[in-house]
Amino acid sequence: MGIDRMLSFGFSAELRLLHASDFKSVFDGALYKVHQSGFMLLAVPSTCPSLSHARIGLVIAKKKIRRAHERNRVKRLARESFRLHQAELPVLDIVLMAKADAQHLPNEVLHQELVAAWQQLTKRFEKNQTIGGSSLQSKNRTQNSLLPPKKNTKVAIDLTNTASNNTQNSSVNHLE
Numbered sequence: 001m002g003i004d005r006m007l008s009f010g011f012s013a014e015l016r017l018l019h020a021s022d023f024k025s026v027f028d029g030a031l032y033k034v035h036q037s038g039f040m041l042l043a044v045p046s047t048c049p050s051l052s053h054a055r056i057g058l059v060i061a062k063k064k065i066r067r068a069h070e071r072n073r074v075k076r077l078a079r080e081s082f083r084l085h086q087a088e089l090p091v092l093d094i095v096l097m098a099k100a101d102a103q104h105l106p107n108e109v110l111h112q113e114l115v116a117a118w119q120q121l122t123k124r125f126e127k128n129q130t131i132g133g134s135s136l137q138s139k140n141r142t143q144n145s146l147l148p149p150k151k152n153t154k155v156a157i158d159l160t161n162t163a164s165n166n167t168q169n170s171s172v173n174h175l176e
Contacts, residue, residue, distance in 0.1 A: 017057030038102035
């Protein structure tokens with residue numbers, strides 16, 4: 001039990017976003033956002049189809065948190081919280097971005113905010129999964145067919161019938 005538990009609650013490279021392209025995909029297409037006073041979470045469904053677990057990347061900017069020991073403290077708490085809650089999280093790529101207020105919050109408050117953030121992220125993911133059901137998709141299709149076309153869309157107009165109607169109307173007007 002001890003070895004299995006350590007392996008399942010580890011923080012290996014497989015659980016981290018390591019490449020710039022991974023971070024870019026999260027920043028460009030963030031579907032889920034969770035705001036707390038000390039940080040913000042951005043997440044997208046994982047881009048690797050072979051993954052069965054969430055991955056996290058940390059962005060702790062020197063501009064937001066000046067002192068290195070404070071940045072390291074926030075990173076340490078974020079990694080530990082993720083490690084403990086990774087089994088509960090859906091398969092997402094997550095980026096945690098620190099805010100300037102994080103350096104002033106005590107460890108207990110940061111830990112509580114992180115736990116609340118993981119729960120919010122999971123709820124939003126589950127809500128999105130239930131909304132993405134087939135009954136709502138068919139409802140949206142019928143609603144979209146009743147709506148007028150969006151701007152900048154091409155609409156085909158049959159000019160042959162319109163032109164012949166105009167000539168018939170003009171000839172009728174001339175006859176009267």
